[in-house]
Amino acid sequence: MDSTKSTDEAAVNIAASKSAKGKAPTTNNVITKATPNPHGGTKRGVAIFDFVLRICALVAALAATITMGTTDQTLPFFTQFFQFQASYDDLPTFTFFVVANAIASGYLVLSLPFSIVCIVRPHAAGARLLLLIFDTVLVAFTTAAAASSAAIVYLAHNGNSNTNWFAICQQYGDFCQQVSGAVVASFIASVIFIFLVLLSAVALRRH
């Protein structure tokens, strides 16, 4: 009985010291909550939406990278000298596309912790500004990848009679289909990046 009491006392002591220790970080929070801040809830909502959008963009960018990176079509006939084969690294633009979308995926993974910081501390304007700067650069980056590949895909589908560039999609149908899908995924990623920039701007404004 006595020993139980002493452990009880110890527990209380620990709790007391814990609450004393815990005061240091929480005091800040208390002050934050003491001053009426009506925008806290909205900001947290925006931050959570930002996190969800970031995961969507990650899925789109990864899908674009993998779809483009695995394009490889071999035609079922061949001549004496070579076999007809098409893969993404036949065209430098498609190689750039894979690299750019892989970089975008990597950036999105690295940005997730910062997005979580913005959820936990909705008033951390520094993290938000950092995300906005990099998101803006990534808008340009993913759009450049998607647009340049779209120009080449268009050429592959339709050819151009003025320059004597012939359409190759009659022969490499599967290749063209896969590449077109990757371009669409990359455009989706870049549109999501635009929304991320706008979200960050709105969150910064309500500061």
Add this chain to the structure above:
Amino acid sequence: MDSTKSTDEAAVNIAASKSAKGKAPTTNNVITKATPNPHGGTKRGVAIFDFVLRICALVAALAATITMGTTDQTLPFFTQFFQFQASYDDLPTFTFFVVANAIASGYLVLSLPFSIVCIVRPHAAGARLLLLIFDTVLVAFTTAAAASSAAIVYLAHNGNSNTNWFAICQQYGDFCQQVSGAVVASFIASVIFIFLVLLSAVALRRH
């Protein structure tokens, strides 16, 4: 037991000093609103820089549009059936380039009054947010135009042996040179747009 108490006291002291420190920024906010804003000067400087950058972007976008729009090269020899001639509308991507850069130029002209509003009233967050939204869309737009044309120009310079697309720049040297210049001008415009977005974000943050 005594030592626990002393740490408790220390913790409380730290908490007290923290709360005293924590008050400093909130008092600042109150002062900020009472006295004429100390950030007003910085914001006005940012707004003037924004205006200057906008004019630079306008010059770059107009240069890109006009350079691309006036490309027209006729080769000095011709066959019985047709004359060899290259102009921007032989390739749909270049037509898109001209349209996109013309739209960007038009937007930049229309945005100048809003930029002036931001100089006159540095705290008008609405106008600034509006500019930021459209600037972000225009980043994607001009980058898409520049990147897709860059992909085609690269092809025109180097050709691609895998797809049997031959380089046309041996014949149409002047055409290729003019088109490359236009692409560079468009890339400059899109970089300036990125800076405009970042400037607006910084200005919104200091609100």
